[in-house]
Structures are given as C-alpha cells and as structure tokens.
Amino acid sequence: MLKQLVIEQIALIERLELSFHDNLAVITGETGAGKSIILDSLGLVLGERADSGLIRAGQERAIVAARFAPPEDHPAWHWLQSKDLDLGEEEIFLRRVLTSKGRGRALINETPVPVATLAELGNLLVDIHGQHDHQSLVHPKAHLEILDAFGCNSELAQKSAQKYVAWHKTQKELEALREKAQDAADRRAFLAFQLEELESAAIQPNEAEELEQQRSRLAHASRLAEAAHEAKQLLNDSEHAAASLTGQAASTLESASRMDSELESIAEAIRSLQYELDDVGERVGSYLNQLDTDPSALQVLEERLDTIHRLARKHRREPDELVELTNQWRADLNALDNLEGNEAGLVKELAAHDAAYRKVADKLSTARRKASEKLSKEVEVQLKDLYMQGTRVAVSLTPRTRDALHPRGMEEAEFLVSANPGEPLKPLRQVASGGELARLMLALKSVLADAVTVPTLIFDEVDVGVGGRVASAIGSKLGRVASNRQVLAITHLPQVAAHGAHHYKVEKSVEKKRTTSSMLLLNSDQRLEELARMLAGDEITDEARSNAQAMLDKAANSH
Incomplete structure (x- = not known):
C-alpha cells in the first residue's frame, strides 16, 4: 500500500507531505483546488511521462517521492530481485526529480533507473482509474484485455502472442524466399x-x-x-x-x-x-x-x-x-x-509454429469461454448493488477467420448489455448512457479487484454523471473494494465521500501574492463541515450539517 507521498515544487504545491492508510480514503475539494495536481504528482513517481511545465514557477527543479509497503508475497519484491535492485527492508521507496532544463532522474530505493523501469514497478503497485476510463468500455479492443484479466488468462494470452510472433517471423521468411526464387x-x-x-x-x-x-x-x-x-x-x-x-x-x-x-x-x-x-x-x-x-x-x-x-x-x-x-x-x-531445400525446411517450420500457436490459442479460447460466463454473472450481481437491477450482461466471443492467425488469439470479444427487461442484448456502445457506463466500469473493477495483485487502487471521479442513491451505492461499493486493499477516491459527491474511512481535503490559498495548494487529513468535525459544504455550497446551514451527519451514519451502517 501507499504509505507516504511527498511533493515539492509541483504546480501550485510548494511542499506537501501526506501519509495514507488502509481501506477507503476519499479526496474532496472545490474545482481547481489542486486535486488533479496530487494525481499528476503520483503519476510522475510511478513512471508517467514528465513535463517540465509541471515545475512550480520560479523553481529550478521539482521532486516527488513515494513510500510503499507491499505484502511480503507481493510480485513487486520478486520484480526487484529480478532487476538486482536493493530490496530494502519492508518498504519500497520511489523518487522522481524534474529540472527546468528538461533533465531528470528516476530512482528506486535510491538506485538510479530508466523511467521505463520505474513505470514497470509502478504498474505493480498502483492502478489508477481516471474519470474517462469508463469511456474505454465502448471500444471492443479493451474487452478482450478485461476478460483475460478477470480469468487470469494474461499469461496464456502472452504465450499465445509469443507463438504468433514465431509463426509470423517464419511466414515472412518464407514469403521473402519465394519472392527471391522468382528472380533466382x-x-x-x-x-x-x-x-x-x-x-x-x-x-x-x-x-x-x-x-x-x-x-x-x-x-x-x-x-x-x-x-x-x-x-x-x-x-x-x-x-x-x-x-x-x-x-x-x-x-x-x-x-x-x-x-x-x-x-x-x-x-x-x-x-x-x-x-x-x-x-x-x-x-x-x-x-x-x-x-x-x-x-x-x-x-x-x-x-x-x-x-x-x-x-x-x-x-x-x-x-x-x-x-x-x-x-x-x-x-x-x-x-x-539450395532454395528448394530451404523452402521445404521453412514450410515444415511454419507448420510446426502454426500447430504450436493453435494448441495454445485453443486453450486460451476454452479459458475465455469459461471466464466470459462467470464474468457476466458476477458483473450482474455487482450492478444490482448499483441500482441497475434487471440489467443483463454477456460477453460475445466471435471466432476470427480460422486461417488468419492473430497475436491476441482466435476470437474477438465484445460486451453486450440489456439495460431494461425484455430488451435484447446489444453492444455496450449502442445502449449505455454516461452514468450507466460509469457504474458498469465500477462493477467491472469490483469484480476484477480479486483478480489483480495491485495493492493500491485510485479512482478519479468515476462517479461522474450520477447522483443521489446511485452515488451512495457507488460509495458503498468502493468501501467494499477497499476491504482487502487500499483505495483512494477523488470525488465531488458527498454521498461517495461519506463512505470513506479517511477523508482528505484539497484547498487553495493565496499568501504573499502566491497561490498554493495544500491537502489536509480531516478530523471528524472538519469532515462534517466539508460534507455539509458539498451539500449546501458556500453557505453552510445547520440543516446541511444534519444531512451530512445522517449521510455519515447511513454510510457507516452499510459496511
């Protein structure tokens, strides 16, 4: 899990030192207060692309550091060992340095590494779901990857891709040889x-x-x-x-x-x-x-x-x-x-690669069919909790042309949905609204939570386009996902924020004609005021405080 995040001289942040805890932490604040800066900073230390424009005006460099404490058996420890990097004691320390001249450094446990290496480790430690991630659901290309992640078929899919590469390489060699033979x-x-x-x-x-x-x-x-x-x-x-x-x-x-x-x-x-x-x-x-x-x-x-x-x-x-x-x-x-002899050898080699690919691809197809049935049922259960009762979900697996080998296997996948009883299943992109897509994404993430080993999940306004009881249901769902891992959720909705075990507020202030963003872990009284502000706006009333308290009580009883 993410234990600590230190940000220095990034955008509106002069210096910010944050400590994080288990379960669900919510982050709120007015629009423009700097919530996205926190997320961008975390992305930097996880190996995302850097932009010197992020450095605070007037400064020569910026630093982001993060401290993680994964479980003992987490893949991150094995990854560090495979890269001959210092394993540390019980924690992993990441640091990213940016300079105004465009140069920078990436470090893992104080050992300099390429940014790509930092990103590899970052993918094992944190999974960030942005407010626009649900839009990827309308693209069928993402569906096969989601299905393989759920069915734990990623290793089999990778093996299939490797077999395809070997087959494709030999096929190209054979084509080149036959073309050469024409001019021989x-x-x-x-x-x-x-x-x-x-x-x-x-x-x-x-x-x-x-x-x-x-x-x-x-x-x-x-x-x-x-x-x-x-x-x-x-x-x-x-x-x-x-x-x-x-x-x-x-x-x-x-x-x-x-x-x-x-x-x-x-x-x-x-x-x-x-x-x-x-x-x-x-x-x-x-x-x-x-x-x-x-x-x-x-x-x-x-x-x-x-x-x-x-x-x-x-x-x-x-x-x-x-x-x-x-x-x-x-x-x-x-x-x-010797062209004829070489061609005969390549034809034989190509046939062997074809057979090896199909053997793995057939296993992958069988695993995908089983996973698709299970995924559909589990997503439907999750959707009931998000007030989408009666919604039917299916995964359509369409075989590719048998003679056309493909690096992603022998079938294409597409999610089908019927949002209303009696309606036929249709491609997701044709029937789901923005709010429904957000809930479908959350349902999928809830189902996938047990299939992935990433210890920290971050949701950036995945509740966009919803409100009322649906927002409360989303908060409850996030709380359940956080029962066995760390979850950070950035939200504008008080119904979601009420479900957090920890509540952080991002705010902006002006001192000496300089704007600065800060982030504070709220105590119970401060949290009540923040929820009341989110309900009522600038003028906080006793009624808003009462409604905020009721919201907190309801959220506590739902877990």
Missing part, C-alpha cells in the same frame, strides 16, 4: 557468368600488392644489380673489403691482448663485427643470385596486374576486395541452388 534463374545466370571470370583469374589474397612490389624490382633490375654487386665488393670481395680489414684488426688486438687483457673484449667485439659483415655479404650475394633481370618476366607481371585492375574496375571494387567478392558470389550461388 536470372540471378543464377548472372552469378555463374561473373564467377567463371573471377575464378578463372584465380586471384590470391594480397596478390596485387605483392605484384606491385615485384614490378618495381623488375623495372629497376639493372640498377639494383649494380648496387648489390658494389656492396658485395666493399664487404667481402676486394683487397680492402670491410670484412677483411675488420678481421685483420681483430687478429692484431688478439695478439696484443696477451700483453694487456683489457684488449680481449675489444678484440672479441671486432671479431663479432667481422662475422656479421661476412653474413651480410652472403645475404647480398643471395639477393644478386635471385634477382631476375629478364625483360619477359616484367611483361608477364604487367599483364597479370592489368587483369586484376580490369576486374576491379569492372566490379567497382578495390583489387584486394576481389577475393572476398568471389567468395560472396560463390556463397550466393550455392544459396540459390
């Missing part, structure tokens, strides 16, 4: 022709780069040979070759080292240098031996490079990309050759 013959002929040319060229990885290096070597073969020959002479093959002179120097110092041992290390270093020069000389000799100076070799190499560059220009690729292109086209050609 032309594509196959094109690839075969292009591949024949590329494969006959037999281009190797990095071949163009290596050939460029060889071409440079062949083009300058004479100069390279002269340079290498001269170097060989200077190193090894002349009278005064470097290796020979270095050897002589080493021998001289080796002889002298017998007279002074300090020369040994110098002699060793010079001898080592001689060996290195000998080795380098051999390498220069090997280079000379393998250096190709044949002009015909250069012509062959030029022709090979021309072939590679011609193919690169033709296919608009870099020379070193031709090998990859060859491999890709070879794979594409193999894939085209």
